[in-house]
Amino acid sequence: MTPAQLADLIRTVLLDAVASGDVALAPDDVPEPRVERPRQREHGDWATNVAMQLAKKAGTNPRALAELLAARLSDADGVAAAEVAGPGFLNIRLEAGAAGELARTVVEAGAGYGRNDALAGHRINMEFVSANPTGPLHIGHTRWAALGDALVRLLRASGAEVVPEYYINDAGSQMDKFGASILARATGGEIPEGGYQGEYVTELARKVLDERPDLPELPHDEAVAVARELGYRLQMAEIEQTLADFNVHFDVWFSERELHDGGAVEGAVDRLRTQGHVYDDGGAVWLRTTDFSDDKDRVLVRADGSPTYFAADAAYYLSKKDRGFGEKIYLLGADHHGYVNRLKAIASCAGDDPESNIEILIGQLVSVAGARMSKRAGNIIELRDLIEWIGTDPVRYTLARFPADSPLALDGEKLREKNLDNPVYYVQYAYARTRNASRNAEEHGVPRDGFDPAALDHPADAELLGALGQFPETVAHAARLREPHRVARYLEQVAAAYHQWYGQTRISPRGEDPVDAGHTARLWLNDATSQVLTNGLDLLGVSAPERM
Structure with a gap:
């Protein structure tokens, strides 16, 4: 039951x-x-x-x-x-038989155990990471990469339709400085003021020259444009590959530049004006966001006629609304607290309810003890360096097991340790132990046929069954609260219950003892635990190794 x-x-x-x-x-x-x-x-x-x-x-x-x-x-x-x-x-x-039936339920449900309909009917767009395509992903992007992807998995497991989206900030002056920086490295010139440093720019310049050996002979403006476009393409390819290596996947890669080129930014200003919240002052176009608890009104179009980043934010929000997303979740870094009220103001000005149509989650900073700054990128710790040094599983699991709003310091060397004091190793070891126990049971001739749930009559059986029974509600609760750490902490509780159960009961007979109904029943309970652990680890984007 x-x-x-x-x-x-x-x-x-x-x-x-x-x-x-x-x-x-x-x-x-x-x-x-x-x-x-x-x-x-x-x-x-x-x-x-x-x-x-x-x-x-x-x-x-x-x-x-x-x-x-x-x-x-x-x-x-x-x-x-x-x-x-x-x-x-x-x-x-x-009764033991009623409680033990849960083992059958879990095993027969397989990968579907834990899935629920708590958020059925919700259509959600979730934007996270969205790093500028002018450099590699670094430690500042890592937390939301791990938590954002885990949250997508949780929401989907709870019945929501979720589209993870990466907003590419590929418009504006920073892209021109990016192109000029690559050109400078390619031609031996000076990096422009406010340009991009780091060995990665030299690497990009080398690759750009491989594609366009004629770059130094082009007129300066054309050369900057070529370097910008080729560098942008190469850098985005690296970002996508790094995220894939971190087990993070996006359904949509949305270009800011396309908003500008397609007239969506100008269209957004016109649409918001019809809502009655846009006014002109001093030659500029303003959005009256103070009507919706913002600390000041925001400029949409400067007096020189150029749109602001805020105008692009408004156009992007309207694009999500036009694509049918009733709920829009933004995952932003600790330095984006000021965006909360202005994004909610955009939602209000667009005729949406800021309490239900938009949700903004802020993640606090992460530091890594013992990490060296990237030689390639300069004064930052690259995500791909963390993957190579610590590994995807330890980084993702550790980031997932703490609330996003708490500052976090990681000890890289401790995360690399393969002992039971390391939480990710502790959970993965429990899973590997279930698989080894299952193989051993088969070698001892323990059959899976004839499962009798009433044979699960040991107090440790009841304890482990109770832990497994809480998985669906844990998933639903974590999804509703947007808190993947609840799944990680739950998995540690299941692992602890399993290790205790393993020491108190028998899955395989001792020596020449005959196989009985208790062995078969506990093989089912072992396999049910295995299923819950792998399902939970998958929700966090962490692997479940068969052997350790």
Whole structure:
């Protein structure tokens, strides 16, 4: 019996009590009860506070309602006991056979176990990373690369339709400086003021010259344009490859330049003007964002007629709206707090509800102890250097196991350690141990046929089953709260329960002992644990190694 099935059973019992007149509620007043593990395991397998929730509306006291429900639940199939505690908590103990059925449920569901419909019907555009294409990805982009991709996976697992999107800032003066910097390196000239330094610019210049050996002979403006376009293409290819190596994938790569070239920026100003929030002052065009809690109005078009970055932000938001995304999530770095109110103001000025149509998540800074600055990029730590030094799995898992709004310092050498003090190794080792146990069981002739869930009668069986049963709700809760760290911490709890269970029970017989129903049942429970661990690691974009 899964927690969801137990919740349905409690609701059915409540509805029957309403129908018989024993509980003075309307059927519509009966919610889906929430069940959770008691803090003290001796209190039972699961607990619910539904009697405390409904007693006042039912015109009775919580304990009396809980006792009525306990009497009815005790007679239900699969329930060994239902007892009242404190002011009206219901503690429920399942029969071993009912509890053990969860192992079958998990194994048969396979990769689908944990998937739920908590966010079904939501269509979400999620933008993250969006680094300028003028240099390599670095430590400043790493946190949102890991968390953003994990959040996409969580939202999809909870029924949402999600499109991850990378906004390419390929318009504006920085791109001209990028081209001029590459040209300078290609021709031995001086890097322009405010240009780009680092060995990677020299590398790009070398590749650009390979494609266009005539670059030094071109007129200066044409040469800058050629260097800019070729350098841009090469740099974006590297960014895409680095993200792929980090197990991060985008469905859409959206060009800012296309907004300008296609007239979307000018169109956005006109559309916002029809909403009544655009005005002209001092030769410039302004958006009255102070109507929506911004600290000052924002310029859309300067007095010289050139659009601002803010105008492109407005056009980009309208593009997402026009593409049918009712919800737009922006994942921004710690230095972007000032963007929160202005982006919400854009949503309001566009006729959207800033409380439901746009969500802005801010990630705090990450530092890495012991890391050397990139020789290639200058004074930054490149993401690809972290991948080569520490590895994708340790970096992704560690970033995922902490809330995004907390500053984080990583110890690179500790993350490389292969011991049980390293959380990612601890979880991956638990998975590898399940696979090794499964192989050993097969070698000892333990069959999978004839699974008897009632044979899972050891207290450690119940403990592990209870942990596995919480996975779907953990996934749904993490998706609703946008907090992938809840999955990482949950996996560590499952790994701990598995290691304890492994030491207290037997999957394979000892020596010449015969194979019995308990061995088969525990092979199923072992494989169920394996499935939960690999499903959870996949949500975090972390691999599940078969051997370690």
